[in-house]
Amino acid sequence: MLTDMQAIVLAAGKSTRFNTGNTKLIEKVCGQEILLYPLSVLQELSIPTTLVVGFQKAKIKSAVEKKYSDAITYLEQEEINGTASALRVLQSHFQSSHILVMKADVPLINTGIIESLYEQHTATGAAVSFVTAHNGDPSGFSYSRVVKKGAQITVRKAHELSKTEMQDLCCVNAGIYIFSRSFLEKELGKIKQNKSTNEYHISDLINVATDQGYTVTTTTVPFDHIRGVNTHQELWAMEQIKRSQLIKYWMDRGVRFSSAHTVQMDLDVTIGAGTFIGCSVHLLSGTKIGTGCTISPFTILEKSDVGNNTTVHPHSIIRNASIGANSEIGPFAHVQQESTIGDNCAIGNFVETKRVTIGNNSKAKHLSYLGDAIIGSNVNIGAGAITCNYDGKKKHTTSIKDNVFIGTNTSLVAPVTIEQNAFTAAGSVITQNVPEHTLAIGRARQVNKEQYQNNTAPQKEIDSSKESLSFIGAYKTHNDSSTTDQ
Numbered sequence: 001m002l003t004d005m006q007a008i009v010l011a012a013g014k015s016t017r018f019n020t021g022n023t024k025l026i027e028k029v030c031g032q033e034i035l036l037y038p039l040s041v042l043q044e045l046s047i048p049t050t051l052v053v054g055f056q057k058a059k060i061k062s063a064v065e066k067k068y069s070d071a072i073t074y075l076e077q078e079e080i081n082g083t084a085s086a087l088r089v090l091q092s093h094f095q096s097s098h099i100l101v102m103k104a105d106v107p108l109i110n111t112g113i114i115e116s117l118y119e120q121h122t123a124t125g126a127a128v129s130f131v132t133a134h135n136g137d138p139s140g141f142s143y144s145r146v147v148k149k150g151a152q153i154t155v156r157k158a159h160e161l162s163k164t165e166m167q168d169l170c171c172v173n174a175g176i177y178i179f180s181r182s183f184l185e186k187e188l189g190k191i192k193q194n195k196s197t198n199e200y201h202i203s204d205l206i207n208v209a210t211d212q213g214y215t216v217t218t219t220t221v222p223f224d225h226i227r228g229v230n231t232h233q234e235l236w237a238m239e240q241i242k243r244s245q246l247i248k249y250w251m252d253r254g255v256r257f258s259s260a261h262t263v264q265m266d267l268d269v270t271i272g273a274g275t276f277i278g279c280s281v282h283l284l285s286g287t288k289i290g291t292g293c294t295i296s297p298f299t300i301l302e303k304s305d306v307g308n309n310t311t312v313h314p315h316s317i318i319r320n321a322s323i324g325a326n327s328e329i330g331p332f333a334h335v336q337q338e339s340t341i342g343d344n345c346a347i348g349n350f351v352e353t354k355r356v357t358i359g360n361n362s363k364a365k366h367l368s369y370l371g372d373a374i375i376g377s378n379v380n381i382g383a384g385a386i387t388c389n390y391d392g393k394k395k396h397t398t399s400i401k402d403n404v405f406i407g408t409n410t411s412l413v414a415p416v417t418i419e420q421n422a423f424t425a426a427g428s429v430i431t432q433n434v435p436e437h438t439l440a441i442g443r444a445r446q447v448n449k450e451q452y453q454n455n456t457a458p459q460k461e462i463d464s465s466k467e468s469l470s471f472i473g474a475y476k477t478h479n480d481s482s483t484t485d486q
Helices: 036-044 057-065 083-093 111-124 163-168 181-190 204-211 232-251 452-456
Strands: 005-011 049-053 072-076 098-103 128-134 145-149 152-156 171-180 216-220 269-271 287-289 300-302 317-319 321-323 334-336 339-341 346-349 352-358 363-366 369-375 386-388 398-400 411-413 416-418
Touching (some): 005 036, 005 083, 036 057, 036 098, 036 111, 098 111, 111 128, 111 171, 128 204, 152 204, 171 181, 171 204, 181 204, 287 300, 334 339
Parallel strands (some): 005 049, 049 072, 269 287, 300 317, 317 334, 334 352, 339 352, 352 369, 369 386, 369 398, 398 416
Antiparallel strands (some): 098 171, 145 152, 145 171
């Protein structure tokens, strides 16, 4: 149990190495903003949290408040001149005996890291405890290097080390600290401004603690768990790791991925056992897939539910929709915007639905547009049938009751109702309600004009004044005996 501790999360930086002009903290990793990952860990541990904001504070607050409307407090760092400067701003707000300070760009952190650091800190009575990781690549200039000589622990910036020292040192400071409040109140003012950056760095507090004889402890964790994000390359690497974790999680629960490295998968996705996920599928936030389903290649699902034993054929897009059990969708179907498809349904090739409810056992298998419609059970929608829902100013609803047969290329001009057990003839334009057990025919009567082409085709006149074109002599045939070789 983590008691008498508060957290300070540093989110005021300008993200200059990201080269977008925007804060990196609102970039998404597997569908969730970077800074929400560490905040989620702190909320899970019930640690009171203050978020230090500065650059693009409105965007950061907007992203946080979508998930944590009241749980996070904010403090603005008006002058962004280093991480230790943020602590000075917050010093009057210290309320707990232990102060956890961490960066906001560590989306792979977990609760175990914070718990382990706290246990080490309290067990040793340390003034400073911080997380380290082994990284054999000395080019990671975004991390300060940890130098241990016996009981002495110091931290140095990468640019301060020689090439030989860089090669020898593989332990980095993750930027996750727990300080005793009494230590900060006594020693925070002793940090000197860095001459090369004109900033005050929290990592210098470790050197101050060592110089003053305080106890300093470290907890070592895998490097992947404390990776930061400063460039798009690091963001890409981070997302590959997080996505691999998610896919492995679902593999362990009975989901098969045919080509896992091509699948795009967000954090907020659930998949039932026995489901097959094809290559290049996008499973985006808010998607729930039942058991025994088949999600075929190049399909996109977002904020949608898919019932048990349903098959989604290739190249289908399903957004903000609900699909029932034992149904078939696609290929090349587009099910979107509050569409609800029942059980045992078929939404086939190049069919688009929008704001439509379709009952059980209904089918629309080819080339249809169904928008703003309420469709009952056991309905057959013929190829090319559409609901004409828009009059240029507003949308209107089409109602199709149970057991209706809609003929091929029928246009249903809303608002209109087709009652139970009714039929529409192929090629009809339906503008009026159709009663039960009725065949509606809304097309012009066919008239055949016999010999129409022969009577109307213009006769070609031959102009005798023009010399006719002849190919005689253009080439020699084998049977031509009238010519001789020269």
